[in-house]
Amino acid sequence: MLRLATFNLKDLFLPDVRAADQAFEAKLFADKTRYVADRLLRAQADVVALQEVGEPAALDAVLSLVPGYAAVVGTPDDRGIRCAVLSRRPIVRSAVHTTAALPFPVFVEGDPPPYGTALPLRRGIVEVVVTHEPFGDVHVFCIHMKSNLPRKLRKPTGEDVPLAGSFQRAEATVRSTVIRAAEALYLRRLADEAASPHVCVMGDLNDDRRSLSLRILYGDRETDRVLLSAIERVPEHKRWTTLHGGRPSQIDHVLLTPGLHGAIVRADVLNEDLRDHGPPVKDAPRTPDSDHALYWVDLGEPSPPSSEG
Secondary structure, eight states: OEEEEEEEEEEEOOOOTTSTTHHHHHHHHHHHHHHHHHHHHHHOOSEEEEEEEOSHHHHHHHHTTSTTOEEEEOOOOTTOOEEEEEESSOEEEEEEEOOSSOOOOOSSTTOOOSSTTSOOOOSOEEEEEEEETTTEEEEEEEEEOOOSSOOOOBOTTSOBOOOOSHHHHHHHHHHHHHHHHHHHHHHHHHHHHOSSSOEEEEEEOSSOTTSHHHHHHHOOTTSTTOOEESGGGSOGGGOOOEEETTEEEOOEEEEEOHHHHTTEEEEEEEOTTOOOOOSOOTTOOOOSSOSBOEEEEEEOSSOSOOTTO
8 A cells, every 4th residue: 555645734934033932933833843743643644745844954853753754855935935755665766846937838939938037936846756566666746836826016126016906916816827837837747757657746736626727737638647636535525625714625636647546545635623724914923733634545556446435
């Protein structure tokens, strides 16, 4: 059995020594470590895709409570958050994929790139390769895509232009969608180019199953590298990973190529005590819990669907 899991930790940072309430921050960090460790111990996953990892030392603190994992940590964005992959299985190979500018399609050959360098890959995509019989090498990719919050127009100096009116807000929504589409295209190429046909994509994709970015990741259903969602193997009443405005949604995903998808034995989302954190607030105090649920999938040998799924 190979258990795969994805978990957005929400701001797993070390305490800010500059803060006036250092003791409170330290308490939050200690609580958060227990919260994260509790779920990792409960899941007992072989490979875990993590998002919103702050300093590598913060992850080391978690791993001291959950031994047995090797970690591959990605590059940070401007906020200092990273992706990481933990594995209890021996890692055959690993890589962190970065690029200064995400390529985006042109409509006519010879056209210049439509966005220049305006579409950087903000957080490195972490890839690990582990072995699982009868499939051999399995490529696992961890990604944390752009949120669906509107992306404001930026000045050449890097400052944001304030939104003024419905049209500007609509433009900002399109920018956000374009960024996620570009990230999905970049990852779609990585999945196509993986040395093994057995690929798993996990992470916080910040979009639901019917979104443009997910349709890009699913790929062409006429090829062997199509990616299929594992969520239908989760009991129907638990198919959500976040709660915002009182509404449950699923923006954390486990996507698998057909051979792996056919080997799903069971899956679950640990959302029993997930609470609504409300809209994001800049510089708000850190919370001891996450606003995402851990989502795990068990793979065995290809078999008919289990009644537990």
